[in-house]
Amino acid sequence: MNAKFDSKDSNYNQVQAHASLSEAVGTRLSNQIESVKRRVFNEFQGVLSANEQLLRLALFEADVLARQTGIPELVFPLLATEKAQSAARWQFRQRYLLRNHAGHALAA
Numbered sequence: 001m002n003a004k005f006d007s008k009d010s011n012y013n014q015v016q017a018h019a020s021l022s023e024a025v026g027t028r029l030s031n032q033i034e035s036v037k038r039r040v041f042n043e044f045q046g047v048l049s050a051n052e053q054l055l056r057l058a059l060f061e062a063d064v065l066a067r068q069t070g071i072p073e074l075v076f077p078l079l080a081t082e083k084a085q086s087a088a089r090w091q092f093r094q095r096y097l098l099r100n101h102a103g104h105a106l107a108a
Helices: 002-045 049-067 072-107
Strands: none
Touching: 002 049, 002 072, 049 072
């Protein structure tokens, strides 16, 4: 009976150790991703100053997509940059259209 208890106790300790390691890895990964998010946000904040929410949504989408890959620490930096660039292009185009075609819309 004592051997069974020791075996269960040993398994419990292994599960706890694995859980602690998984939590530490998850925390480190989240910290790395948050650090990259801050860098990309700061880089594109001036470009998208009027629409920071658009930038936040682009970075959130990059985060979610990267975590689905199984290797988010490798995928996220490039994906975040691409999403931020895409948001900047979209905003630039919207401003261009509003500036150059606002008179046409009002005339119609």
